[in-house]
Amino acid sequence: MRLRVDPTSPEPIFEQLVFRVKEAIAQGSLVGGDRLPSVRELARDASINPNTVARAYEALEAEGVIVRRQGSGCFVTEKGSSLATNERKRRLDALVQRLVTEGFHLGFGARELRDALAERLSATPLPPRRDS
Amino acid sequence: MRLRVDPTSPEPIFEQLVFRVKEAIAQGSLVGGDRLPSVRELARDASINPNTVARAYEALEAEGVIVRRQGSGCFVTEKGSSLATNERKRRLDALVQRLVTEGFHLGFGARELRDALAERLSATPLPPRRDS
Amino acid sequence: MRLRVDPTSPEPIFEQLVFRVKEAIAQGSLVGGDRLPSVRELARDASINPNTVARAYEALEAEGVIVRRQGSGCFVTEKGSSLATNERKRRLDALVQRLVTEGFHLGFGARELRDALAERLSATPLPPRRDS
Amino acid sequence: MRLRVDPTSPEPIFEQLVFRVKEAIAQGSLVGGDRLPSVRELARDASINPNTVARAYEALEAEGVIVRRQGSGCFVTEKGSSLATNERKRRLDALVQRLVTEGFHLGFGARELRDALAERLSATPLPPRRDS
DNA sequence: GTGGTCTAGACCACA
DNA sequence: GTGGTCTAGACCACG
Incomplete structure (x- = not known):
């Protein structure tokens, strides 16, 4: 570590x-x-x-x-987020909007953004989630 | 505006x-x-x-x-990013990594992240790019 | 203040x-x-x-x-708690259990606990809640 | 045990x-x-x-x-609290104030606080007290 | 003026 | 040994 x-x-x-x-x-x-x-x-x-x-x-x-x-x-910790569902969704949307906006200004289009995300997710898959 | x-x-x-x-x-x-x-x-x-x-x-x-x-x-302005290609790629990766990491800790999995991005991109498509 | x-x-x-x-x-x-x-x-x-x-x-x-x-x-802030409902309930139960247990060891019975709470709530009522 | x-x-x-x-x-x-x-x-x-x-x-x-x-x-032990009456009352008030304040910030109102306490007390009644 | 970050170092509490 | 609290003081960022 x-x-x-x-x-x-x-x-x-x-x-x-x-x-x-x-x-x-x-x-x-x-x-x-x-x-x-x-x-x-x-x-x-x-x-x-x-x-x-x-x-x-x-x-x-x-x-x-x-x-x-x-x-x-x-x-x-082993547990997941303790936030309410709508708050979690709101934060996710903000993160996505951040990626799309900044990505666009860096010169990347829709396909490139989707590909970059897919690539990251397949390169190092997210660990399985153990629900609390 | x-x-x-x-x-x-x-x-x-x-x-x-x-x-x-x-x-x-x-x-x-x-x-x-x-x-x-x-x-x-x-x-x-x-x-x-x-x-x-x-x-x-x-x-x-x-x-x-x-x-x-x-x-x-x-x-x-009409022009695109003036950064070098590898710097642009580096920043995009950081943005993606931010989304994936924070999204994971909000309790979202790979499928949900991809879907959220796809949804955002189809809801309001990126404008066509006029390269500098 | x-x-x-x-x-x-x-x-x-x-x-x-x-x-x-x-x-x-x-x-x-x-x-x-x-x-x-x-x-x-x-x-x-x-x-x-x-x-x-x-x-x-x-x-x-x-x-x-x-x-x-x-x-x-x-x-x-104006908004309420952003915690998930079950987390909120869990924390409330812990607070109540704390009151009951410590209150008992201080020598108070069920009626006295209820009365003390009721008295506090009527002496200084909780302000109205503006939901987010 | x-x-x-x-x-x-x-x-x-x-x-x-x-x-x-x-x-x-x-x-x-x-x-x-x-x-x-x-x-x-x-x-x-x-x-x-x-x-x-x-x-x-x-x-x-x-x-x-x-x-x-x-x-x-x-x-x-069998004995009750050895504290003076006013000290016992002071501590009870602090416990109640703790419940009310934290409960309020968790989004619960007066009715819900009273109900949660009543429910706890009826679910597992306090044992009879043998005063010292 | 406001809050935000960082360092340095003392002393306490927990296991 | 671990983390937790508090003080003191420097310097930066925001409006």
Whole structure:
């Protein structure tokens, strides 16, 4: 488990960490029950402040992605989103709209967008979902 | 041309404006050569600070989406992205990865992601592209 | 708007602040759209570190109770919980079970618990709910 | 007597144990004089650290819920709360306020809160009280 | 002015 | 050892 961040990016370091962890889960390289590196360990490895790591872990817990247990460490959750269905749909639509709009301005058409998504999904299939 | 922003959103207002304009273009409701509302006009209509509008227009110009002509206003450009092909591809992949990762954590699977994209693309097809 | 905390309490200061704000909303003394004191202002008034206030506000935003807007301040949200129905029910049951168990060990019986709740609800009725 | 804890909960394990015991008493499944499982036994059954169990028992004894007798084990006490009446009332009010405030933010109204409490109390009535 | 991020370092709580 | 809280202070981003 190796998490890298780019301190020169405009994206906050803690958000980069959050996304890296979610990515690892969505790729199946982290699964429910797995333990994340400890705050101090990750801080040392990535040369960032422990508070910054703690903040990322805190955000991940708030999203329900991990749980933090005093004395033991941080663990990937098994359960799915606890949001209401319409809220989930709303957020998905926003993500799709983001992809379509930015993709268009990058010069990609409908077919290329669909292909890029299909390619990503077949290259690294989403892990099976264990409903809570 | 009516641009709305949500002041309660965590997304900065100027970024919302930037995205709204890009969205309008990706939906064909704004096309190359169209004139955007003036800074003061838009600021009044949307009840936001003129500085905020100016900043959004600045960002749009930096991206090459609009041009600002002294005294006559801001106009949508006709040209496509000026980025190199590999950079464009890299950004597209990041967008797709964002959709897949966040979508997965919202509880959506591969099929649902593809469907959501296909639905969006057929509901409001992308306008034809005039390559630069 | 005066928020007080007890630095000697075992309950973390930021959690005390979170609860005070939620209390004020549940009592109708803060309503949707109201602005909270600024981070620095509250920190000065309550003699605590601005980071601690910021953390409380961050938690409140994560819960969807307030929104934070750079440059403008923090505002009470109008919308209700975005959690799924079964999650909401589960949390309510846990709260009720907490009241019943702890109340019993304090020496209160069923009637006294019901009366205490009824009294609280009639003393300061819950504000009307504006569904999102 | 089977006590379960959820290691993934943010609530400390020893506090969960404390609450489980108090819950069992408030449901009548443990009554005055009953013996609790030994520290080692419970630690094995629940797969937790004996120190954690010991700490929970310590907290229960401090609250006057159980007594620990050298060599014979821990026993549920028969006596009620030893707190002064106004302190008991103050704590009850805090519990009620907690329920009302959090319940409101979960989207529940006065009627639903009263109903949830009434339902809980009729589903598993509180055991008769033997005042100290 | 507002909030947001990051660092540094102290001290506490849990297992 | 683990995570959790709090302080202090620097610097950036938004309106």
